[in-house]
Amino acid sequence: MKDTQTENEIRVFLASSSELELERAHVGDLFNDINSAIIDTSTRVRLLKWEVFDPSFSGSRKQSEYDEQVEKADVFIVLYRSIAGKYTQEEVETAAASHGQNKKPEELHCLIQDYEGKRSFDVDELKANLGRLYNIDSFTDIQNLKHKILKILSPRLKACGIHVSETEKCIQIHSVNILRKPVV
Numbered sequence: 001m002k003d004t005q006t007e008n009e010i011r012v013f014l015a016s017s018s019e020l021e022l023e024r025a026h027v028g029d030l031f032n033d034i035n036s037a038i039i040d041t042s043t044r045v046r047l048l049k050w051e052v053f054d055p056s057f058s059g060s061r062k063q064s065e066y067d068e069q070v071e072k073a074d075v076f077i078v079l080y081r082s083i084a085g086k087y088t089q090e091e092v093e094t095a096a097a098s099h100g101q102n103k104k105p106e107e108l109h110c111l112i113q114d115y116e117g118k119r120s121f122d123v124d125e126l127k128a129n130l131g132r133l134y135n136i137d138s139f140t141d142i143q144n145l146k147h148k149i150l151k152i153l154s155p156r157l158k159a160c161g162i163h164v165s166e167t168e169k170c171i172q173i174h175s176v177n178i179l180r181k182p183v184v
Helices: 018-037 062-072 086-102 123-130 142-159
Strands: 008-015 043-048 075-080 107-113 135-139 164-166 170-173 176-180
Touching: 008 018, 008 062, 008 086, 008 142, 018 043, 018 075, 018 142, 018 176, 043 062, 043 142, 062 086, 075 086, 075 142, 086 107, 107 123, 107 142, 135 142, 142 164, 142 170, 142 176
Parallel strands: 008 043, 008 075, 075 107, 107 135
Antiparallel strands: 164 170, 170 176
């Protein structure tokens, strides 16, 4: 993967444990849909997640390479369901430290899936540890997750001159339906 960044590139690092593999794939599809809708513009959204990086050994610890990408992101989003894995936690800590030092990533978000089962972490403790640096929210399912991520991205897209709007049924980018709104 090239490490060049265009003038209007929005870099988003997505962190989570492997239990959210399906959700991560759907977020990737969302980014592809956004980029397809804005193909005629100079803006791109780039999703950074461990799956897109070269798995071959490069002389350093792979997690260190991911942490470098965290520090280059504009937006950092971490997802939780039932596991708070050590590598995900390392990325969360890297993002917070980098944000505190040089304001990169500029935004830190935590989305916790509504979940009835047993968790390896205490949600209230997690929220307290993330403190005021992270914008914390919940999501119910993949559709709701994609909606929340679009809400996170919308101000940045609009700042790049991308028209983002909501109809009664859909969220649109440049008049292209990107996501159906959940039926309430």
